[in-house]
Amino acid sequence: MPGDQKSSAASVDPEQLWLRPTEFRRGRRPSFSREAITEAAVALADAEGLEAVTMRRVAARVGAGVMSLYSYAPDKETLLELMVDHVSGELAVTGPPSGDWRTDLKTVAHLQRAHMLRHPWLPAALTTRRVPGPNTLAFLEHALAVLRPTRLDGAAKLEVFAQLTAFVAGHVAHEIAQAAAARSPERAAAEARYLAAVAADGHHPELAEALSAPGRPLTAEATFTRFLGRLIDGLDAD
Amino acid sequence: MPGDQKSSAASVDPEQLWLRPTEFRRGRRPSFSREAITEAAVALADAEGLEAVTMRRVAARVGAGVMSLYSYAPDKETLLELMVDHVSGELAVTGPPSGDWRTDLKTVAHLQRAHMLRHPWLPAALTTRRVPGPNTLAFLEHALAVLRPTRLDGAAKLEVFAQLTAFVAGHVAHEIAQAAAARSPERAAAEARYLAAVAADGHHPELAEALSAPGRPLTAEATFTRFLGRLIDGLDAD
DNA sequence: CTCATTTCCGTACGATGTACGAGAATAGAG
DNA sequence: CTCTATTCTCGTACATCGTACGGAAATGAG
Incomplete structure (x- = not known):
């Protein structure tokens, strides 16, 4: 990758992130889930701050090996993206707009x-x-x-x-x-x-x-x- | 340090940072300067983003050994603080307020x-x-x-x-x-x-x-x- | 000179993100 | 059933990070 100017811009492929096929799967059944992993990461960040979110600590929290996380998210950046969207689920909308x-x-x-x-x-x-x-x-x-x-x-x-x-x-x-x-x-x-x-x-x-x-x-x-x-x-x- | 809740808050002692005695010094004369080091760090960040600012790369840029940087700033957090203030020197004020x-x-x-x-x-x-x-x-x-x-x-x-x-x-x-x-x-x-x-x-x-x-x-x-x-x-x- | 003080920096350590690849589990094909 | 393709699991390994440690080098004071 020549001239890799990442600067401070995120670089996660949205299609691979949010449009993954949840379809038919052959092979071994997953032992964990994106959700469980994301929740563990969020719990860590809530309790000890963003810098406490390390792959090792997240893995320990869900009871997985460190490298198993990479079956659910291609890298840590993606995991952070998942965290952000996960907590956004709490933004419960109170109902239709009032008009004002x-x-x-x-x-x-x-x-x-x-x-x-x-x-x-x-x-x-x-x-x-x-x-x-x-x-x-x-x-x-x-x-x-x-x-x-x-x-x-x-x-x-x-x-x-x-x-x-x-x-x-x-x-x-x-x-x-x-x-x-x-x-x-x-x-x-x-x-x-x-x-x-x-x-x-x-x-x-x-x-x-x-x-x-x-x-x-x-x-x-x-x-x-x-x-x-x-x-x-x-x-x-x- | 019990219950070290650093979360996402910075923790740099402002007095040690900005009120250092620039006074009389015995010992060996410094070979570098805070300014030179800070400028090198800023140049790196400008060119390749914040994550390119590592102690090793900054040191290489000023021609110092890595650990020499720690004579000028107690840690990387402090160096970042120095960077922020250094570039703020460019915020040249155009003159007294107009009244409007x-x-x-x-x-x-x-x-x-x-x-x-x-x-x-x-x-x-x-x-x-x-x-x-x-x-x-x-x-x-x-x-x-x-x-x-x-x-x-x-x-x-x-x-x-x-x-x-x-x-x-x-x-x-x-x-x-x-x-x-x-x-x-x-x-x-x-x-x-x-x-x-x-x-x-x-x-x-x-x-x-x-x-x-x-x-x-x-x-x-x-x-x-x-x-x-x-x-x-x-x-x-x- | 001696000695206290300060800077310089090579080495080393623990922690991090993740590449690699060998094993284990599962589903379909025969 | 067996065989094979596919998928997940994760121990090991490595490069890179921040920085603790301590000895060597330089300087001013007495």
Whole structure:
């Protein structure tokens, strides 16, 4: 493979991934399943973070040999893709759109946020992964239905969904980092001391003022709702 | 370290990172420098992506032994942090705020977008990294100055900057993925075939319609500008 | 000089993703 | 039934990764 420029783009064949023939099989019966393996990987990521998801640990969790996993997914990248779509199955759609598409779209975003908070590895995983599986597509279908009352064309609707997802992922990544910092007081104190030192150097007057006049503390939820409102209420202006 | 829950949160001591004593030194004179090492790492990431940044390759690029790098950065995580801040030095601020803070803030976002497009590994790196270095702080200082005409309190201003950065990173990550897919026609065709197959299964009528009525193709720049406008013009409503 | 201090880096170790290929299990053909 | 093709299982092996360790080399202080 000459000039293999993988950069940071995922490279998984969607057809081989999602359109595998579930048909007739000769040979030995499978001892495990894609689902069981994916669930094990998700459980690991939920409990210990994405970097705990190693082929060895996943295999141990399902009781398989390491190399057996490769009968179900051609490589680890694919397994990550399976994980992302698997948890998207939890994005239970609450019913048909109400007709008030702005409210519906906000509900969609709030669902996504709760979902990503439950699986904190999702924002990082989504940065690269980009082949929508069946569960992701079901949710996308719902989002498109929500957008039907708008007069956006197809490409624009897809773009709105992608932007919304990116926005939620970005917000939740930040939210998670804040929460993690707060959970480790030693680290939080070190960071506070560092920022205080910077603010005291005289070269950052705006930062100094911002830190000294913090205002009321904002909940992450309130911040999210506010920015989401700005984003969505401004939509369809053209 | 009991209960080491690292999850996906970075864990670098900001004081040891950015407040190192550059003072008097006894012992042997350094043969390299943080800057040279960081630049080598950045060059690697720019050319071949984040995953090409290995200690061995960075060392080879600066002409050092692998373990010599550890005299300049305690671990790879720290080196990544250095990379992020190093490239932030390119975010040249164009001058004092004009007074029209909405326009200024849009300029800030456009600067960030161009910056991330020049260093496509940045969105992924920013998902985890969260200790602002001097260059990042200089840019933050500018952003805060831009927000001075608003009557937001300190915490709110910081939140606006974080959200804006997250939004830009999310958009650019998506933009990069699109561009990468377009650059590999084989992959793009496979994905198109896959989506067409899904749309043809009858269970995704909205998707089918969105794909069949794409509308005029949108440039990434235009999409960015549009969503950015929505986000910023809605600001300060309360 | 001596000695404390700092940098340099070869070697080595554990962990990772996965290529390879030998065995085991199963279904159809005869 | 036997034979053969097919499929799954997984132990072994390897390249590559981050980095711990410790000795050699260089430098400033006393």
